[in-house]
Amino acid sequence: MRVSIGSDHAGFEQKQALVDYLVGKGYDVIDRGPDNDDRVDYPDYAAPVAHDVADGVAERGVLVCGTGIGMAMAADKVPGVRAANIINSEFAALCREHNDANVITLSGRFVPLEENERILDTFFATDFGGVIATLSPPPPWAAPATPAAFRR
Numbered sequence: 001m002r003v004s005i006g007s008d009h010a011g012f013e014q015k016q017a018l019v020d021y022l023v024g025k026g027y028d029v030i031d032r033g034p035d036n037d038d039r040v041d042y043p044d045y046a047a048p049v050a051h052d053v054a055d056g057v058a059e060r061g062v063l064v065c066g067t068g069i070g071m072a073m074a075a076d077k078v079p080g081v082r083a084a085n086i087i088n089s090e091f092a093a094l095c096r097e098h099n100d101a102n103v104i105t106l107s108g109r110f111v112p113l114e115e116n117e118r119i120l121d122t123f124f125a126t127d128f129g130g131v132i133a134t135l136s137p138p139p140p141w142a143a144p145a146t147p148a149a150f151r152r
Helices: 009-024 043-054 069-075 089-099 113-125
Strands: 002-007 028-031 060-065 083-085 103-107
Touching: 002 009, 002 043, 009 028, 009 060, 009 103, 009 113, 043 060, 043 069, 043 103, 060 069, 060 113, 069 083, 069 103, 083 089, 089 113, 103 113
Parallel strands: 002 028, 002 060, 060 103, 083 103
Antiparallel strands: none
């Protein structure tokens, strides 16, 4: 399986360790950066990972920031991406089984590396279980603006 991964400065240390972990498990990993822990804006790294997944370059995406929340919000702006901010293995299984999540976002500050490794193992091992609930389209006044970094 090909996996695209990225982080911001707060998730950099865990991202580096997770790249090594995934490569050691036999995954083909695309590291979208950053290359150091200098302060960066997380949308600049969420967008390339999200587009890799949406465009079929990677089957799954992994994003790591301080909490994982901002990365999930940014990645979900890309059509075709279903990102979930996950803090334990049970949630990782549920987001795959019930929601067919294709991008996972992790906390590099509040969740230990070993737990994030278990979360990824579960995320990659769990298959989608069936049908995603369909939502009616939002009213025109509710359509969010999409930042330029997320447009094609």
